Amino acid sequence: MIITQEVHDIPTATGSMRTYLYRPDSEGQFATIIFYSEIFQQTAPIARAAAILAGHGFVVLVPEVFHELNPVGTVLEYDDVGKDKGNADKFAKPLEHHDSDTEALVDFARSLSFCSSHIGSMGVCIGGHLAYRAALNPDIQGAFCLYATDIHSNTLPCDKGNDSLSRTGDIAAELVMVFGKQDPHVSSEGRKAIYNKLEATERKFNWLEVNAQHAFMRDGSDRYDPALAIQMYLQAVAFFQRTLK
Template structure:
């Protein structure tokens, strides 16, 4: 399936949020996946990942997650300066701002005329956390969270009762967690803490640990694992085809 793209601006409670929408050519409407990026925002690898998903028959919305702090269109480099800026934005943005962002994205889906069926979420790194966070909203039917950072550590700005870890029991849709065993950002103790929390809950989740480092989905750099990335795309597409249609 060929894919077209357009840049849209979605109004949120904290200002306009530049978002790239990828849509399958030949479909007037389709189920939607909200795809959350790493701290570097809408880099070329993130855009390629979104295109892969859209090519399987989904609308894909890719928002600029730090729209409050940067000019529209800001993309950070995969270097120390980019990492420092992205992390600074991450520590600055309260989790509740992402909650209002996802409400705005859901409202866009309902009102745009291009979205039919359910809404799912997917993300990598902090985007994996944001996909999990978005799944707290009952409008989200499925979530695919890849090496989600900061859930286990409660380190993003929020009241303790508002931390994502404390609210995991609220997830109503199906959620999948994918982890790299060699990922220093979510070490074994952190994964165990999350797994025990989920295992004590009644939510519908799946859990998979693979032999990979952090950012193994990113098709730039030495940590990229093409075979694993392909497997993850297949798992994500299967989940969304099953739950959103």
């Protein structure tokens, strides 16, 4: 399926948010996937991931997750400087601001003639957390979360009791949680904390632990596992085809 790309600046409660849109280049309405990036924002690997999903018949929105903290169009490098800046941004932006970003993205998708009413979320690293967090929004029908960081540790700023793990019981959407067993950012104990919370709150979720390191989806990285990445894309496509009917 051939795709087309657009760039939009979406108004949010905390300022304009640059958002990259990928969609099938054909007539009709398509379900939407909000794709949350790593701390580096829309790098080339993130853009390629969005294109892959769009090529399977989805409208994909990639927001600049730290739009309040950077000039429009900022892309951080995969180096120590970029990592330090991205981590600083991660710890500076309250989760409540991500919530209002998600609301703006849902409203934007609903305003587009080529988007159906069905919306899901997906993300990698901090984006996996944001996809999980987005599922607190009742308009999100399914969330595919890859090696989501900071859920178990409650290290991101938010109001007391409003951290994502504590709010798990408020998620109505079906979830897919994917973690690498060799990921130092989410320990075995951290993974168990998330799993146990999902079980205790009787959420509808799928759980997968694979033999992989952090960022195994990122092509070009020395931790990239292409065969496993292909499996994840296929699972995500099948998941969204089922949940976003």
